[in-house]
Amino acid sequence: MSVEIRANWVALQTIVRREVRRYTRIWPQTLLPPAITMVLYFVIFGSLIGSRIGEMGGFSYMDYIVPGLIMMSVITNSYSNVVSSFFSAKFQRSIEELLVSPVSPHVIVAGFALGGITRGLAVAVIVTLLSMFFTDLQVHHLGITVLVISLTATIFALGGLINAVFARNFDDISIVPTFVLTPLTYLGGVFYSINLLPPFWQGLSLANPILHMVNAFRYGILGVSDIRIGVAISFMLAAAAVLYLVCVRLLQSGRGMRQ
Amino acid sequence: MSTALSIRQLTKTYGNGFQALKGIDLDVAEGDFFALLGPNGAGKSTTIGILSTLVNKTSGTVNVFGHDLDRDPAGLKRCLGVVPQEFNFNQFEKAFDILVTQAGYYGIPAKVAKERAERYLNQLGLWDKRDVSSRMLSGGMKRRLMIARALIHQPRLLILDEPTAGVDIELRRSMWSFLTELNREGITIILTTHYLEEAEQLCRNIGIIDHGQIVKNTSMRELLKQLHVETFLLDLKESQLVAPQLDGYPARLVDDHTLEVQVEKSQGVNELFRLLASQGIEVLSLRNKTNRLEELFVSLVENNLQKVAP
Numbered sequence: 001m002s003v004e005i006r007a008n009w010v011a012l013q014t015i016v017r018r019e020v021r022r023y024t025r026i027w028p029q030t031l032l033p034p035a036i037t038m039v040l041y042f043v044i045f046g047s048l049i050g051s052r053i054g055e056m057g058g059f060s061y062m063d064y065i066v067p068g069l070i071m072m073s074v075i076t077n078s079y080s081n082v083v084s085s086f087f088s089a090k091f092q093r094s095i096e097e098l099l100v101s102p103v104s105p106h107v108i109v110a111g112f113a114l115g116g117i118t119r120g121l122a123v124a125v126i127v128t129l130l131s132m133f134f135t136d137l138q139v140h141h142l143g144i145t146v147l148v149i150s151l152t153a154t155i156f157a158l159g160g161l162i163n164a165v166f167a168r169n170f171d172d173i174s175i176v177p178t179f180v181l182t183p184l185t186y187l188g189g190v191f192y193s194i195n196l197l198p199p200f201w202q203g204l205s206l207a208n209p210i211l212h213m214v215n216a217f218r219y220g221i222l223g224v225s226d227i228r229i230g231v232a233i234s235f236m237l238a239a240a241a242v243l244y245l246v247c248v249r250l251l252q253s254g255r256g257m258r259q
Numbered sequence: 260m261s262t263a264l265s266i267r268q269l270t271k272t273y274g275n276g277f278q279a280l281k282g283i284d285l286d287v288a289e290g291d292f293f294a295l296l297g298p299n300g301a302g303k304s305t306t307i308g309i310l311s312t313l314v315n316k317t318s319g320t321v322n323v324f325g326h327d328l329d330r331d332p333a334g335l336k337r338c339l340g341v342v343p344q345e346f347n348f349n350q351f352e353k354a355f356d357i358l359v360t361q362a363g364y365y366g367i368p369a370k371v372a373k374e375r376a377e378r379y380l381n382q383l384g385l386w387d388k389r390d391v392s393s394r395m396l397s398g399g400m401k402r403r404l405m406i407a408r409a410l411i412h413q414p415r416l417l418i419l420d421e422p423t424a425g426v427d428i429e430l431r432r433s434m435w436s437f438l439t440e441l442n443r444e445g446i447t448i449i450l451t452t453h454y455l456e457e458a459e460q461l462c463r464n465i466g467i468i469d470h471g472q473i474v475k476n477t478s479m480r481e482l483l484k485q486l487h488v489e490t491f492l493l494d495l496k497e498s499q500l501v502a503p504q505l506d507g508y509p510a511r512l513v514d515d516h517t518l519e520v521q522v523e524k525s526q527g528v529n530e531l532f533r534l535l536a537s538q539g540i541e542v543l544s545l546r547n548k549t550n551r552l553e554e555l556f557v558s559l560v561e562n563n564l565q566k567v568a569p
Contacts, residue, residue: 009366010366011366093345094347100341
């Protein structure tokens with residue numbers, strides 16, 4: 001391994017370790033709230049209301065919404081981890097520690113993204129374990145399940161990084177989660193099948209990228225989906241690649257960080 | 260001796276049109292202890308910002324130990340340690356973790372990083388505070404932590420942007436001896452400071468920057484030679500109502516016990532004391548009114564101001 005590659009490998013490990021240390025140190029703010037929120041969803045929507053709804057897609061309503069709720073936690077947590085970590089580094093100017101060092105922009109992007117991905121996946125594991133108190137979860141296709149959840153976490157971690165680069169104050173890092181991610185997630189088939197919608201709204205829903213992610217993950221767990229899995233995974237791979245390149249380009253330009 | 264830093268025709272124009280640097284040339288030799296002085300807004304921090312890559316230059320070249328900023332920024336950064344003016348570390352991290360993390364960014368394995376962190380925290384008197392969150396440290400401790408952080412990758416060129424600002428005199432002097440020791444070990448140091456006594460005490464060479472231009476770049480000794488007149492304050496034993504007539508020495512009373520006298524370098528002070536003694540005036544003590552470098556600095560900057568004024 002060349003000196004350059006070894007140095008970047010150590011730097012990557014350092015950034016990831018620091019990110020993991022950050023969100024585990026403040027676990028009551030990062031890992032506990034999604035657990036509580038999802039238990040409430042399981043109790044209210046799954047047990048109380050779900051028992052009156054009956055089956056959806058051939059499964060009990062509780063079984064049907066569990067994959068969507070896991071994805072909802074992954075999306076929220078991978079995004080918010082990176083956006084808050086990177087923006088506070090900008091705000092405190094500790095980002096300068098990285099900028100003055102010889103770390104490549106690729107390593108910085110990968111390091112922050114991996115921090116967000118690991119938090120998203122850690123929350124996914126917690127929520128999955130909690131869901132087992134409410135349902136007997138079976139995995140239909142492990143490979144697709146792991147691939148889809150990893151790609152989703154990657155996409156939203158990178159999205160969080162872009163948001164943080166452009167953000168100028170703390171309001172700017174809450175606008176996208178509040179006004180974009182939350183509506184798209186709720187309308188992304190977490191709680192219902194789009195087959196229940198009139199044709200126009202079904203067509204419109206297909207333009208929601210989160211619908212494809214949720215359904216691809218649901219296919220991995222339950223084996224049912226409203227969309228074509230191949231298309232969804234291709235879209236996610238392309239989105240992850242494009243977002244990664246945008247992040248690297250932003251860091252190279254120093255936008256919002258260098259004068 | 261090789262060149263540690265070479266800057267050629269460096270310019271920086273900010274987005275609002277303000278031209279912070281107007282084509283500066285600067286060379287700092289390896290092993291030097293160099294003072295970069297200038298009034299507020301002169302371009303010191305912009306120059307340091309460009310060196311540390313936190314400010315994008317408009318034009319010109321920067322070379323650190325043979326590494327060109329445009330062609331080999333990673334190589335340049337490995338040679339460079341920067342202590343910025345403002346605190347820029349994570350306020351929630353522990354002092355020890357800040358150093359080990361910074362070392363990791365330079366590709367230094369954790370084991371080596373921990374050994375170095377221990378060494379520098381000990382040298383800078385912070386070992387007892389290693390597990391303290393950095394926001395809980397005093398201002399002086401934070402400054403020392405930034406010095407330790409800048410040294411963790413063992414740079415060949417250390418740039419300190421007002422490292423002793425707001426630091427008490429005792430700590431300042433201990434930092435001076437630490438920096439002198441570092442320089443003796445071979446680290447080239449560039450220092451910006453508003454304490455001109457500090458620059459005079461520590462630095463061998465000096466560059467004065469004003470309005471984005473280098474107005475003086477010479478050795479400290481040469482610069483101080485240019486000082487023709489020094490102003491002394493004499494503490495008098497007896498109260499005086501009017502300033503005494505001292506032939507060749509312009510004098511005025513600051514208060515009834517303090518006399519201010521201007522002495523040309525060629526005159527010396529023996530004759531002054533003889534004149535005072537002949538008038539029965541007894542002097543208790545003698546001191547410079549201002550630091551010698553300060554007098555020169557003010558005159559150079561004032562001259563430059565007259566040149567650039569519309």
